Amino acid sequence: MSFAKPQATLRSVTGIPTGRLAIWWVLASEVVIFGGLLGSYLMHRIGHPEWADAAVHTNVWIGAFNTFVLLTSSFTAVLAHQAAETGDGKKAAKLLMLTIGGALTFLIVKSAEWTMEISHGYTITANTFWSFYYTAAGLHAMHVIAGAIIMGFVAFDAYRGRELQRVELIGIYWHFVDVVWIFLFPLLYIAK
Amino acid sequence: MADTAVAVPHGHHPAHEHHGPQGIWKYLWSTDHKMIAMQYMFTGMFMAVIGGFMAYVFRMQLAFPGVSVPGFGQVSPGEYNALITNHGSIMIFWVAMPVLIAAFGNYVIPLMIGADDMVFPRINRLSYQIFLLSVLVLLASFFVPGGGFGGAWTAYPPLSAVGEYNQTNLGSTLWLIAVILEFVAFLLGGINFITTLMNSRAPGMRAYDIPFVCWMIVIASILFMLSVGPLVAGAIMLLFDQTIGTGFYDPARGGDPILWQHLFWFFGHPEVYVVLLPAIGITVDIIATFARKKLFGYKLMLYTVIATGVLSFFVWAHHQFIAGIDPRMAHIFTVTTLLISVPIAELVFLIIATLYGGSITLSTPMLWALAFVAEFIIGGVTGIFLGASGADIYLHDTYFVLAHFHYTFFPIAIIGTFAGFTYWFPKMFGKMMDDTLGKIHFWGTVIPFNLIFIPLFVLGMGGQHRRIYNYEHFPELAGQGMYQLRQVATISLLVMLAFQLVFFYNCIKSWRSGPKAPKNPWLANTLEWTAESPPPHGNWPPDRMPKVYRGPYEYAHPDVAEDYWPQDQPA
Amino acid sequence: MADNHEHGDSHHVDYKKIYFTLLVLLIVSVVGPFFGVLWLTLLTAFGIAVVKANLVIQNFMHLRWEKRLMKWLLGASLLLMALFVAGVAPDVMNHEGDNWENLAAKAATERGIDGEVEGATVEGEPGEGVADAEQGEFSAQAAFNSVCAACHGQSGSGDGPAGAALDPAPADFNDPEFWAERDEQRIVTVIRDGAVAVGGSPLMVAWRGTYSEEQIQALAEYVMTFRPAGD
Numbered sequence: 003m004s005f006a007k008p009q010a011t012l013r014s015v016t017g018i019p020t021g022r023l024a025i026w027w028v029l030a031s032e033v034v035i036f037g038g039l040l041g042s043y044l045m046h047r048i049g050h051p052e053w054a055d056a057a058v059h060t061n062v063w064i065g066a067f068n069t070f071v072l073l074t075s076s077f078t079a080v081l082a083h084q085a086a087e088t089g090d091g092k093k094a095a096k097l098l099m100l101t102i103g104g105a106l107t108f109l110i111v112k113s114a115e116w117t118m119e120i121s122h123g124y125t126i127t128a129n130t131f132w133s134f135y136y137t138a139a140g141l142h143a144m145h146v147i148a149g150a151i152i153m154g155f156v157a158f159d160a161y162r163g164r165e166l167q168r169v170e171l172i173g174i175y176w177h178f179v180d181v182v183w184i185f186l187f188p189l190l191y192i193a194k
Numbered sequence: 195m196a197d198t199a200v201a202v203p204h205g206h207h208p209a210h211e212h213h214g215p216q217g218i219w220k221y222l223w224s225t226d227h228k229m230i231a232m233q234y235m236f237t238g239m240f241m242a243v244i245g246g247f248m249a250y251v252f253r254m255q256l257a258f259p260g261v262s263v264p265g266f267g268q269v270s271p272g273e274y275n276a277l278i279t280n281h282g283s284i285m286i287f288w289v290a291m292p293v294l295i296a297a298f299g300n301y302v303i304p305l306m307i308g309a310d311d312m313v314f315p316r317i318n319r320l321s322y323q324i325f326l327l328s329v330l331v332l333l334a335s336f337f338v339p340g341g342g343f344g345g346a347w348t349a350y351p352p353l354s355a356v357g358e359y360n361q362t363n364l365g366s367t368l369w370l371i372a373v374i375l376e377f378v379a380f381l382l383g384g385i386n387f388i389t390t391l392m393n394s395r396a397p398g399m400r401a402y403d404i405p406f407v408c409w410m411i412v413i414a415s416i417l418f419m420l421s422v423g424p425l426v427a428g429a430i431m432l433l434f435d436q437t438i439g440t441g442f443y444d445p446a447r448g449g450d451p452i453l454w455q456h457l458f459w460f461f462g463h464p465e466v467y468v469v470l471l472p473a474i475g476i477t478v479d480i481i482a483t484f485a486r487k488k489l490f491g492y493k494l495m496l497y498t499v500i501a502t503g504v505l506s507f508f509v510w511a512h513h514q515f516i517a518g519i520d521p522r523m524a525h526i527f528t529v530t531t532l533l534i535s536v537p538i539a540e541l542v543f544l545i546i547a548t549l550y551g552g553s554i555t556l557s558t559p560m561l562w563a564l565a566f567v568a569e570f571i572i573g574g575v576t577g578i579f580l581g582a583s584g585a586d587i588y589l590h591d592t593y594f595v596l597a598h599f600h601y602t603f604f605p606i607a608i609i610g611t612f613a614g615f616t617y618w619f620p621k622m623f624g625k626m627m628d629d630t631l632g633k634i635h636f637w638g639t640v641i642p643f644n645l646i647f648i649p650l651f652v653l654g655m656g657g658q659h660r661r662i663y664n665y666e667h668f669p670e671l672a673g674q675g676m677y678q679l680r681q682v683a684t685i686s687l688l689v690m691l692a693f694q695l696v697f698f699y700n701c702i703k704s705w706r707s708g709p710k711a712p713k714n715p716w717l718a719n720t721l722e723w724t725a726e727s728p729p730p731h732g733n734w735p736p737d738r739m740p741k742v743y744r745g746p747y748e749y750a751h752p753d754v755a756e757d758y759w760p761q762d763q764p765a
Numbered sequence: 766m767a768d769n770h771e772h773g774d775s776h777h778v779d780y781k782k783i784y785f786t787l788l789v790l791l792i793v794s795v796v797g798p799f800f801g802v803l804w805l806t807l808l809t810a811f812g813i814a815v816v817k818a819n820l821v822i823q824n825f826m827h828l829r830w831e832k833r834l835m836k837w838l839l840g841a842s843l844l845l846m847a848l849f850v851a852g853v854a855p856d857v858m859n860h861e862g863d864n865w866e867n868l869a870a871k872a873a874t875e876r877g878i879d880g881e882v883e884g885a886t887v888e889g890e891p892g893e894g895v896a897d898a899e900q901g902e903f904s905a906q907a908a909f910n911s912v913c914a915a916c917h918g919q920s921g922s923g924d925g926p927a928g929a930a931l932d933p934a935p936a937d938f939n940d941p942e943f944w945a946e947r948d949e950q951r952i953v954t955v956i957r958d959g960a961v962a963v964g965g966s967p968l969m970v971a972w973r974g975t976y977s978e979e980q981i982q983a984l985a986e987y988v989m990t991f992r993p994a995g996d
Contacts, residue, residue: 005225009739010309010390011314013393013394015399016392016393017832018393018835020389023389023392024313027388030419030839030841030842031381031842033839034419034842037843038423038425038426038428041850041853042424042427042457044850046448046449046453049857050448062795066791070788073788074784076821077781077825079825080824081780127438133441141427177826180821181822188810192794192795193807359970420842450857453856453857456856507845518856519855520855523852662930664930667929
């Protein structure tokens with residue numbers, strides 16, 4: 003079954019390409035989702051100084067490494083966009099695959115980190131700090147997984163020279179996932 | 195998804211008439227916005243029947259406590275709680291939103307802006323499928339051990355977080371999952387509407403040439419997308435509290451139940467404007483058509499509604515005046531709540547000014563539109579009493595609140611729906627509805643509606659509190675006058691429900707054997723009336739898409755012989 | 766055309782430079798806490814986060830060159846978050862009243878995390894019990910007065926305010942008739958598994974998820990003290 007895009011998709015009265023416009027709206031709604039969660043965490047954390055005893059057990063080195071991984075993956079994502087702009091679909095696809103590799107690294111490191119923490123008894127129900135920790139990082143990780151999957155599809159198309167504009171779009175989403183982590187890192191690991 | 199068509203570079207689109215899926219597969223795979231709109235419409239109406247049935251059952255219990263309800267049986271306290279919880283949840287999330295935003299929005303927006311579909315037809319289809327899943331999950335919650343969730347549609351913890359308190363452990367989790375899925379569906383849908391309106395308008399259609407209802411639905415989508423986030427976060431936290439024993443809302447574990455209230459109402463208040471705006475849009479468009487008159491102050495109306503939308507983010511804690519919030523916050527929220535009545539009042543004045551001097555035809559859609567304005571005014575005015583935190587100390591959680599929000603929600607979800615449905619029925623189904631039956635249905639709905647809820651205002655002022663399954667237990671509420679009022683309300687509800695049969699009969703009769711509808715039975719200006727009734731896939735032939743030359747409300751223009759001037763006619 | 770950028774050559778940005786700047790900032794933020802100065806830690810942690818986020822948003826996401834409308838949109842969503850926190854913080858962060866003290870919170874702060882217990886609200890699983898903030902010992906009387914008395918009344922006569930609307934009414938522990946066929950073991954069962962466990966009304970719920978076996982035993986013994994003498 004073939005799918006032909008309607009004329010509606012190709013018009014652009016605002017001058018912003020439709021796909022990009024849509025991604026910005028997605029991001030706006032994601033900002034309020036994560037904002038609500040992180041805002042709630044922040045208010046609780048400030049009001050509960052005793053949570054410092056739990057928070058001290060998060061590993062800042064693992065967090066920093068994961069931050070490094072995500073920053074690097076954002077770098078490869080924007081290089082993929084640069085390649086797509088010049089029409090080099092194959093290069094864009096390769097860079098996207100590197101980005102996905104970054105996502106996988108992030109997820110593997112996080113799984114190992116959580117395994118270690120759970121084995122020490124820091125489970126999601128151990129204490130409300132840990133509840134927030136796993137929920138916030140978990141929601142973020144779900145977005146990493148979803149992003150990586152969609153990126154795979156975009157890379158598949160880009161390699162064949164198709165729908166190259168989507169490289170930029172998945173890139174914008176990916177940078178957002180990175181930005182959320184940029185705030186999660188100090189919240190959960192540094193300013194404990 | 196990978197495009198399985200021949201690898202055409204992005205930007206080329208062969209100008210052929212493409213067909214959607216055929217036969218039974220239409221209902222599963224079609225990406226046509228009109229099909230998806232119909233799916234939302236019928237699902238929403240089906241859920242309305244269920245929600246209405248629930249209202250019937252619990253109102254029978256309230257009027258005749260302890261008596262077995264025909265078609266249901268004895269109503270236990272637990273069942274009562276589940277009925278009122280799910281009635282509220284269904285009517286807001288599974289009737290008002292899908293019908294007003296997803297069904298009407300999907301149907302009319304592409305047509306009114308001269309596009310051949312939404313910008314993301316496959317995401318559109320996905321949003322309906324997720325919505326349908328949410329419906330199935332909710333319906334499933336009624337059949338699990340314990341039955342449907344019984345913690346009120348506002349789901350305050352700890353009642354909603356602890357299965358032992360609400361006695362509906364499985365139902366509460368399924369309810370929450372259904373709500374989360376519904377939010378995801380509407381987030382996806384909202385992106386479609388906003389992007390389509392912004393980018394896919396016909397050539398020549400400037401911002402102020404957009405029909406008012408399209409603006410309303412899109413602004414509503416924006417309000418939804420910007421307000422639902424905190425509740426999504428909160429719902430995930432509640433889900434974890436329910437299922438894995440976290441303590442986000444448990445004070446003994448460092449959590450705070452008031453946090454849920456804030457997360458809920460930060461969304462909950464803008465949500466009521468999310469459903470209000472499309473109803474206003476439908477009403478305004480109908481009034482322009484049947485008053486044969488330009489809107490009085492289109493731009494002013496638009497800015498007023500935008501101001502209302504912005505203000506709606508600043509009033510949420512008026513739902514929590516006596517929940518133990520900081521009283522200084524209560525002062526602030528009283529002021530903002532009373533302020534928000536100003537733009538709405540202004541909107542009503544602009545509507546009245548539009549009607550004044552018009553050549554008015556009281557067709558069925560027009561009757562519904564006028565009823566919307568009249569009834570909503572009552573709802574809005576009674577909200578002012580509740581917005582004053584002092585008065586709210588007495589009135590909170592009484593039937594006064596309930597009557598207030600039914601005087602707003604009913605016009606929105608029911609009157610607004612019937613207005614839009616009777617107006618666009620000819621376009622959607624290609625047949626004209628029977629106007630006489632339509633008027634019978636109208637009066638048989640609106641008059642009983644008032645007889646249901648005016649007694650409830652009186653009961654509320656008399657101190658009758660909400661969410662009680664049997665007022666016989668409260669001597670001061672069980673006495674003379676009080677129970678008669680409850681019975682008047684219930685009997686009026688029975689009458690109103692009976693008249694809905696007239697509507698269903700009218701729909702089926704008109705669809706099967708009604709007179710064939712012309713393209714433009716109401717002689718209106720907007721673009722949907724230039725397409726066939728019903729429009730084919732793609733709405734217009736691909737090489738003859740409409741172009742726009744003027745605004746949507748050029749009625750009785752001095753330069754034109756007729757009293758209307760369609761947007762797509764060259765000057 | 767591979768894509769539809771309108772701003773063609775107006776965004777020459779050295780992505781490598783931005784990337785290395787981000788890495789340097791990361792290192793600074795990790796090092797910050799080691800100085801042990803609170804304001805410095807907060808500055809390096811959150812201040813740098815804001816700077817990093819800004820770099821990513823402006824340069825990688827190209828917001829710098831995007832139409833103004835999108836900047837307004839993102840600004841609006843951030844402002845809404847600030848509004849949310851501003852409106853909610855007075856409640857959620859308020860742990861003290863003008864006329865009351867929050868003993869539980871103070872005790873929790875002193876105990877630190879290790880003293881808090883888990884499992885209080887998990888359905889069906891035995892709770893580890895509710896910690897008593899002040900003494901670390903469970904007081905059946907205090908628990909009865911704060912939880913059970915709502916329906917059963919402080920005197921155990923079934924006249925609690927929440928019980929007024931219930932049908933059947935809550936049990937009257939002062940009534941000899943009540944005790945005619947009931948003993949302590951039955952009281953334990955009803956508290957633990959709810960009245961339905963003995964064929965009674967679902968209005969008396971199960972408390973096994975909230976209280977431990979020992980606590981339920983203590984509560985049952987407390988209820989026994991209402992039993993009229995001479996029975």
